[in-house]
Amino acid sequence: MTYVSPGKGYERDSRYIATRITADGREGFPVRPGRYRLVVSRACPWASRAVVVRRLLGLEQALPMAVAGPVHDEDSWTFDLDPGGRDPVLGIERLKEAYLAREPGYDRGITVSAIVDVPTGAVVTNDFPQITIDMSLEWAPHHRPGAPELYPAELRPDIDAVNEVVYRDVNNGVYRAGFAGSQETYEEAYERLFARLDWLSDRLARSRYLVGDTITEADVRLFTTLVRFDAVYHGHFKCNRNKLAEMPVLWGYARDLFQTPGFGDTVDFDHIKRHYHLVHSDINPTGIVPAGPEPEPWLAPHDRAGLGGRPFGDGTPPGPLPRAERVPAGHNPLPGAGPP
Structure with missing residues (x-):
């Protein structure tokens, strides 16, 4: 896969799906334990932030996690670690399917971490900096007893x-x-x-x-x-x-x-x-x-x-x-x- 443009510097594509999951549901997606699925890869540093924060706060039951394989192609991250190569909850082989369910014709990066709405199978957000902040603030009622304040x-x-x-x-x-x-x-x-x-x-x-x-x-x-x-x-x-x-x-x-x-x-x-x-x-x-x-x-x-x-x-x-x-x-x- 090609990541280097000869003669040019690197510019990250930051056109994320910035919809937020909030306690009051003001953007159409209220915090609900078990409704969403956090899709990550342990290879990715941006996704690993969400893995660490979720564990520190004890959100394992409230926000279940899917782990994609470490190697993807130009098309998408895949669920090749799961039996049959499909995520057992979302039923998809490629994360791209959840992005297309949100935006048909989606032409930006298929990135992790991404939070998927399980009932619709569509990505809610892949705005990784905001995801971990919202885990601390919007998901606070579902933190484990003794969870640290990561964003006081x-x-x-x-x-x-x-x-x-x-x-x-x-x-x-x-x-x-x-x-x-x-x-x-x-x-x-x-x-x-x-x-x-x-x-x-x-x-x-x-x-x-x-x-x-x-x-x-x-x-x-x-x-x-x-x-x-x-x-x-x-x-x-x-x-x-x-x-x-x-x-x-x-x-x-x-x-x-x-x-x-x-x-x-x-x-x-x-x-x-x-x-x-x-x-x-x-x-x-x-x-x-x-x-x-x-x-x-x-x-x-x-x-x-x-x-x-x-x-x-x-x-x-x-x-x-x-x-x-x-x-x-x-x-x-x-x-x-x-x-x-």
């Missing part, structure tokens, strides 16, 4: 400010480097990426978390990029000034989050590597998937607790993963992440 009112301006620069320079910055079509656009993205990672290192050298003394939405958004850095972005996207493991503060911060229930136990390193190295055939035409890096270093002590902070504030960690949502054995080094 008093910290929202700071969270939003951090999220804006992290998205521009880091979350999307790795793509701007990896899909650059010229030396100039690549180097510009590369410099902005590592300047922002240095800025984040300085900030996190003094604070355990990005905003305040608990985990927030800002930490979730940074984590899903950092956890892919050495496995994909360092080599595949040429973001190779340093590995994450060579940036002590960020490496410790990322390990701290990885070892926090709700973060690392949702990560599938096999899906991550297969997606990037098989789907981006213009960058990796041989289709060879790297064997490394080994995941066990993610379990090494991080020594971040000395900075203070309480991961869940006055709340509690989520409980064990439901068996049906455990990452396959061998795809994650955490005890209990995969089936026994």
Whole structure:
């Protein structure tokens, strides 16, 4: 598949279906436990945000999840992990079918995460930044007891400010480097990426978390990029000034989050590597998937607790993963992440 335009920089298509699911249903889609299906891929960093937030808040029963396979073609994400290659609830083989049910002739990106209205089989929204905010605010009555506040009112301006620069320079910055079509656009993205990672290192050298003394939405958004850095972005996207493991503060911060229930136990390193190295055939035409890096270093002590902070504030960690949502054995080094 072609992602690089020779001589040009990379521009993400942000024309999302922005309909919101709200507590009052003001846009036609009220919050209703069991009515919707969250479609994700564990390979995708944008979808992985929703997976982490859903788990931290305990929305597993209220908002059931479908997991697409890690490799898609130019047409769509597929449900090849499910028996018969169909999602057992929606009954579809390709996520594109749910997009066309919403908009016949839909011609934009078939992206995850997407929330599908089960009764109609149509996508409600794929506006991934808003999806996780609404999980925190609109779905609050259905949070588990002890769920953390990931988007507290008093910290929202700071969270939003951090999220804006992290998205521009880091979350999307790795793509701007990896899909650059010229030396100039690549180097510009590369410099902005590592300047922002240095800025984040300085900030996190003094604070355990990005905003305040608990985990927030800002930490979730940074984590899903950092956890892919050495496995994909360092080599595949040429973001190779340093590995994450060579940036002590960020490496410790990322390990701290990885070892926090709700973060690392949702990560599938096999899906991550297969997606990037098989789907981006213009960058990796041989289709060879790297064997490394080994995941066990993610379990090494991080020594971040000395900075203070309480991961869940006055709340509690989520409980064990439901068996049906455990990452396959061998795809994650955490005890209990995969089936026994």
